[in-house]
Amino acid sequence: MGRLFGKGIDLDGSVALYAADKRLLDLIYFGKLRSDDGAIRHSGDDLKGHTFTSDRDNEVIDIALDKLSPEVQTLVFYINSYRGDTFEKLSFSRIRILEKTPDGSKPLASFFLEKEERFAGFTTMVMAKLFRSVDGAWEFEAIGEPLKDQKNSEIVLSLRNFI
Numbered sequence: 001m002g003r004l005f006g007k008g009i010d011l012d013g014s015v016a017l018y019a020a021d022k023r024l025l026d027l028i029y030f031g032k033l034r035s036d037d038g039a040i041r042h043s044g045d046d047l048k049g050h051t052f053t054s055d056r057d058n059e060v061i062d063i064a065l066d067k068l069s070p071e072v073q074t075l076v077f078y079i080n081s082y083r084g085d086t087f088e089k090l091s092f093s094r095i096r097i098l099e100k101t102p103d104g105s106k107p108l109a110s111f112f113l114e115k116e117e118r119f120a121g122f123t124t125m126v127m128a129k130l131f132r133s134v135d136g137a138w139e140f141e142a143i144g145e146p147l148k149d150q151k152n153s154e155i156v157l158s159l160r161n162f163i
Helices: 152-162
Strands: 010-016 026-027 040-042 062-063 076-079 093-101 103-113 126-133 138-147
Touching: 010 040, 010 062, 010 103, 010 152, 026 152, 040 093, 076 093, 076 152, 093 126, 103 126, 103 138, 138 152
Parallel strands: none
Antiparallel strands: 010 026, 010 076, 040 062, 076 126, 093 103, 126 138
């Protein structure tokens, strides 16, 4: 995940792991920094954000796909406003999903959120998902859909609609 900033808005990056039957297996976020199988690491909560000129990612989620439990079929990435601030109040946020390569990294998706009326009332953004295809290879799909859910317990139920 990339930069999460907005004046006075605390955005948190998270990833939910689901089984083939859409059962939640694990949730990695600022309150749980490692997956049960050790394949996913969250860098921790960043409450400050950064300026437009900063090139540092605020919250990073590293995933070793080859170490994920075989039961994990889908990973859904999302950001949410911890305090319930809605996205139309957001001054700017850039979220990146990157794949590490031998030469550094390549972007899979980038999302820019700014003050927009179409985001009024929304506190969560479903960014993307990674899922195992029939042959077992991982596939990526950008989503970019807002939700009104604020609490993780609500969000993880709604995320099943994207699996």
